[in-house]
Amino acid sequence: MFLMIGGYLTHRKHLKIVANLDEDLVELPTVSILIPAHNEEIVIEETIKAMVAQNYPKDKLEVIVVNDNSTDGTGKICDHYAQKYDFVKVLHTIPPQGGKGKSGALNQGLKHSTGELIVVYDADNTPEPEAVYQLALGISTDEKAGAVVGKFRVTNGNDNLLTRFINMETITFQWMAQAGRWNWFKLTTIPGTNFGIRRSVVEELGGWDEQALSEDTELSFRVYDLGYHIRFYPSAITWEQEPDSVKVWWKQRTRWARGNEYVIAKFLLNAKEISNKKVFLDLFYFLFVYILFFAGIIGSHAIFISQLFTNSPLTIGPVSNVLLVVGVFMFLTEIWLSLSLEKGQLTIKNALVSILMYFIYSQMWVLLVAYATLLELKRIVFKEEVKWYKTERIKKQKTS
Template identity: 35%
Template sequence: MIVEGFLLFAIVSIWIAVFESVVMMYGAIRFIRREHRNPNAIPADMDHFPTVTVMVPAHNEEIVIATTVEHILGLNYPQEKVQIIVIADNCTDDTAGRLQRLKSRPAYQDRNLQIMERVGTGGKSGALNDALKQATGEWICIYDADAAPERNALFFLVQKAMEEPEKYGAVFGRNKARNRNHNFLSSCINLELVTIQRVHHTGLWELFKLGTIPGTNFIVRSALMREIGGWDEDAITEDTAVSFEILTRGQLIALAPKAEAYQQEPEQLSVYMRQRERWAKGNYRVVMDNLHHLFNTSSWRIKLHVLYYAASYFWFMIALIISDIIFVVNIVYQIIGLFNPAVVSPFQFTSDVYIYLVIAWALMYYIYVLQINLALASDIGQSNTRNFILSCVSYFTYAQLFLVISLKAFYSMVVDRISGRQNKWYKTQRFD
């Protein structure tokens, strides 16, 4: 009876997850159609645009930092309105030296480029908080040390903010994997990025005007960040934590789909696992810290935001683990039964009930592949045979890593809570 209850829970949960995915795809299709009818024009005069402080936190980033800052210096935005602060945070390499050499170039003599060599605690959040004290712009723009924003990225972010200046507290763009074809892992990460940004982000924004700032390629109103008190230095995923703070103040986080930046994704499984475990653990904590919004007078957007994260990291994860265990164990016992009919699976169900799990699992796989290819079709140059095959294969390989990562992150979070262990800023390894 208990086992049948678990099976029913898994089946219902998978169907709800499928329904959520269909809703997201519906919103994404609506968004894509509307965007195609409304192309963005870039004005020649940007005198009325606000001032912006671009902040780049960098911890031992000598490999990529100069290229990143060059891209930022080349942004299509009035130079006199841009302040750039690069924080060399607790660096033991030549990050600061490379920045100083870049700044000394004649072409950049008149640019407002500040290099902050910082020794302190708080990781990325601490670095951003120190830079916030020196920021003079009306808006804060954040780029990670490996970012390569396209020339008009900042313009599109600010343009979106100016559409509803009283409502939009932050605006975020899209991030693309610049090393997406390096190997199987980076190709799968690319599929994940494209799907999240072109289906989930667009669907949530189109249907509910709900957004979440990423760790890079976004702007936030300076006064709002100071009102919040800066970035939470105890948060592992400071971007998600700030998103909830912005929403609780009645501000929206808008999507600017044409504001794109390239970033370097992990090329080794060990690097990827450490990065994603940190993200998962941070999101677990943010969800737990914000569960109270479900039971108070917070706005429906905040409640929906909490439910969305809670479903992804708790509910659906548990359902997938249960369904995978039942499915795999039954297959194993069926194979064993071919040679030894006396062996019986510990999971015994009526054929009708079990077939519902198989149908739900098959539908989930179909929706998974469909979402990816919808996203690829909306991104020029990405809808091809190779990516289609990869989308079919990745469910059985790359997507299953989510379960392993989530379980490890949850265990690590529990150990942190019990032992009082402090989290450190884990820097994703860069490649030449």
């Protein structure tokens, strides 16, 4: 709830910032857009079209699609657009340099880029025409920002119950929570898409960590450790496709959870090397979310279930009953507040679905984090190689 209030305040402040910004005084940087693409023939054409449609000076823009060891028609589609537009380039990679996952593809793309600002989009993204321009504005008007982050919306949010859950999760627990952290602590985590980072910063950091499944979170910590902050700039908006089946969702989110746990372990074990104390604040946030909070929830569930089958002396008193009701009410209030800031989202149907979200989707996350933790512990104990899972795409057009 604390973060949601901060998110709301950020929303109000940002409207004033945009209204008072004199864009004519901003010198726009040269921009290189990197799009890692492995077997993305279903979605890559719409993504490239969205890049071509960007309202950004074309003499300051280059789009580099990294066709990362694809075995489908991704490369052919990319080559077609590269022939039509001078600022669109295609980098075809094969092993041993290619096929290592998103971080490896981004590192290869970085080597062939020239822009002062490196912007990253996933292959299923269709950013709005002003998105890149807004990212450039956000970082050009804040010299302390090492990177700038926009917000993303879901293209298939009304397809089924799962995508409705994901849509509300995206609005509430991703971009609104990001906005809240920015308001209170000037902390924002780089997402996997729709962000820009100064070339000088990413080069100083040596690029992306190819062992990290959550390369975005890992990069965020290193940016902070250099003494920069990561600016949240919600005027830059992109639309992306989300999993429409539990199977695909489970695989994708497991990668996210394992990746974030990898980052937690990496920086905790190397705490002595961290020079910026702000890193510890963000580290605690992730430690709380993925370890302490979920451990508490799992412990609570275990006690509840055990009482169903044993004669436990524990009882649920009146205070606990009140806390349960307050907890659900706060969860729903957070979602409804967040939905109210997005046009057409606070509907009766979404309000009712959010109730189901508490009892279904949230519990799915508890199971998933427990599963991901076991997999990550297994990887560490047996020194297993990190394997990247690419989210499966569905062939659908953007709807808003």
